[in-house]
Amino acid sequence: MRKYFLLGAVAILTETNVNASAVNGTFTANVTLEKSTTITCNQSLNFGTVVFSDGGIGTVHMEPTGEISKTGDVVSVSGATNTVCQTNTGKAFDAQTLIINDGNPTIRLSHTEYGETFINISVGYIISDNKVEFGGDLAIDNPEAGTYTGTVNFAIVY
Numbered sequence: 001m002r003k004y005f006l007l008g009a010v011a012i013l014t015e016t017n018v019n020a021s022a023v024n025g026t027f028t029a030n031v032t033l034e035k036s037t038t039i040t041c042n043q044s045l046n047f048g049t050v051v052f053s054d055g056g057i058g059t060v061h062m063e064p065t066g067e068i069s070k071t072g073d074v075v076s077v078s079g080a081t082n083t084v085c086q087t088n089t090g091k092a093f094d095a096q097t098l099i100i101n102d103g104n105p106t107i108r109l110s111h112t113e114y115g116e117t118f119i120n121i122s123v124g125y126i127i128s129d130n131k132v133e134f135g136g137d138l139a140i141d142n143p144e145a146g147t148y149t150g151t152v153n154f155a156i157v158y
Helices: 002-018
Strands: 039-041 049-052 057-062 068-072 074-078 083-087 097-100 106-111 118-128 131-141 154-157
Touching: 049 131, 057 074, 068 074, 097 118
Parallel strands: none
Antiparallel strands: 039 083, 049 074, 057 068, 057 131, 083 131, 097 154, 106 118, 118 131
């Protein structure tokens, strides 16, 4: 009797599953893949040697094309060079969106000897065809004399 009861219970459960409703659907999945283009820069963005007088407050402005202007206590600027970066394919940039340091164009340069002494620069740029030229603004406020360095990360979206 017990055997018949178990067989009956299994038959009812099986029958219940057979009568279950189902909903079917489909969707499309897509992806567009593009290989990143390597960009090569010819040299560092170099504000050169900046000589300043006792007050030590002033600015050096470098156009992305390399022209220099100075204000305040900046006496002279020598050896300054802009940076020119080009694609390895020669492909022109269709759109002209450039992102510097994740959206923050102010770059912090640290003193190579003291480390904790900083100067900020703001980076400017011009995009044309398959190249981008960088310049920027250097503001000094009675800094420690010495060499300052930093890294600029950028991405061009086109």
